[in-house]
Amino acid sequence: MSFDVLQDKIRGMKNPTVAGLDARIEYVPEHIRRAAFEEYGAGRKGAAEAVWQFNRELIDALCDIVPAVKPQSAYYENLGWQGMEVLERTIRYAKEKGLFVIADIKRGDIGSTAAAYAEGWLSGTSIEGETFPAFDADCVTLNGYMGSDSIKPFLEAAKEGDKCVFVLVKTSNPGSGELQDIVAGDRLVYQAMGDLNERIARGTEGKYGYTMAGAVTGATYPSDIRALRRRLEHTFFLVPGYGAQGGKAEDVQYAFDKYGHGAIVNSSRGIMCAWQKTGGDGHGFAQAARSAALAMRDDIRQFVTVV
Amino acid sequence: MSFDVLQDKIRGMKNPTVAGLDARIEYVPEHIRRAAFEEYGAGRKGAAEAVWQFNRELIDALCDIVPAVKPQSAYYENLGWQGMEVLERTIRYAKEKGLFVIADIKRGDIGSTAAAYAEGWLSGTSIEGETFPAFDADCVTLNGYMGSDSIKPFLEAAKEGDKCVFVLVKTSNPGSGELQDIVAGDRLVYQAMGDLNERIARGTEGKYGYTMAGAVTGATYPSDIRALRRRLEHTFFLVPGYGAQGGKAEDVQYAFDKYGHGAIVNSSRGIMCAWQKTGGDGHGFAQAARSAALAMRDDIRQFVTVV
DSSP states (O other), X not given: OTHHHHHHHHHHHTOOEEEEEOOOGGGSOHHHHHHHHHHHOSSHHHHHHHHHHHHHHHHHHHTTTOSEEEEBTHHHHTTHHHHHHHHHHHHHHHHHTTOEEEEEEEEOOOHHHHHHHHIIIIIOEEETTEEEOSSOOSEEEEOOTTOGGGTXXXXXXXXXXXXXXXXXXXXXXXXXXXXXXXXXXXXXXXHHHHHHHHHHTTTXXXXXXXXXXXXXXXXXXXXXXXXXXXXXXXXXXXXXXXXXXXXXXXXXGGGSOTTSOSEEEEESHHHHTGGGGTTSOSTTHHHHHHHHHHHHHHHHHTTOOOO | OTXXXXXXXXXXXXXXXXXEEOOOGGGSOXXXXXXXXXXXXXXXXXXXXHHHHHHHHHHHHHTTTOSEXXXXXXXXXXXXXXXXXXXXXXXXXXXXXXXXXXXXXXXXXXXHHHHHHHIXXXXXXXXXXXEEOSSOOSEEEEOOTXXXXXXXXXXXXXXXXXXXXXXXXXXXXXXXXXXXXXXXXXXXXXXXXXXXXXXHTTTOOOTTSOOSEEEEEOTTOHHHHHXXXXXXXXXXXXXXXXXXXXXXXXXXXXGSOTTSOSEEEEESHHXXXXXXXXXXXXXXXXXXXXXXXXXXXXXXXXXXXXX
């Protein structure tokens, strides 16, 4: 089962972290932007090609030290179809380099529509009897507000390729509590979401004991993570919010089980934009990202030992 | 304010309905598919071009009798970036034909990411100081599970172009109650979502009394719609689930206020796939869609009079 693939990669590197690939054009160093704008024009195509160069060099710099990358779809949709083409290219290249790719898309819709999304992002679309992969990630993030029929088509699609999903449970943003922390009987709404999600995926546990439907649990709410780890013992956690959003290594440690398994921590701007803090002109961005990724790994290793 | 634009269009046609543009390749008549596969190959590009031909003729056949169309992003993402390029083309063409375009994307993310989505779908992205529109719809659907900071960036972007949004409140699918109907004190979760959404948009009411943040309320749960209409008097409703999903005209009437304002009812397969019920070979698909759209309008007119 599918979190086995990710957990094996994490064990291989003793590094339970994932690097976001969420490039706004402003994050791309000037020399890359200039070159792309000169070749493709200072519009969507030029911006998309600049992001591609940036991503490619980041992937090259990170692929032997981090097990996974997480491109956020918003930063590609932002550039229209040219951005989506670069997202496809980025996912393909990251996989070629051995990285596990989590497409951060937070989709969720009625069953027939969820099936279409699942084809596009995981299993491929059938055209005249032949299957054509589209974005073809290893894993996607989902929003389960619409219920189990919005999640199940993704699980079906994921099974075909030993893939997996993460469903939003307790998110890292300031307003996450407005709906998620509402008291509903003897539990909170996000706990109900977590319970529902673990139930939907029951029976899909792999060799590490985790189902194929993981949960997003923000680093910015450490006490909630601790309670969720106890509550959802078969659910793998994706923990955003480390670094730029304020989450610390001592906070995220509670997402892991006693073997240091069952979770992966994300950092996006902290790695991608590390070059902006070096005082350099951006030519050393890949090395800065690598150093930041190693620093994050070592920071988390102070609190978490992956067995 | 922005629902004024849609409400004015609805009043002009006395038709409070929206046609979905959610083409799976199987829905496209054979003569269009054949021609596209011959010219572009039987892969993603050929399928996307077939969908484009289908959409274009549907838009031509519907633009003088329905005020709005609603392309569902899943059916374009499904075909990778080539699908997204056709989605852009479809939105642009529908707007040229005077249609109001609701991009059904159900996005929702942390503030900075929500801002990137809002640029991509509503206000355009800034590159070197110039703004480039991307998908450029008039309106989008959103998922508010993450709270107000996941919605507000869209409202900001929408204000720039007199646009608007719909946030999921009570959805039309069978599993919608699993999270949405959980009892939370003196209300249900979906009511809390609706209350939160109306509060976020307070002060943006237009000449009809509706804020720029509408709500999705499924036709398949008519008693919930009736209660929501009373509860959220400043919220415009998008009502999916009519037709193929089982919702009837007598059910959707409760979404409207006493002037027949404040709501729009969607049908997708019932219009797009009307040709499949004619016994024909698909050459008459546009006429069949037009007849189905007129029948839907007249069906709803039995219960709702738009003043």
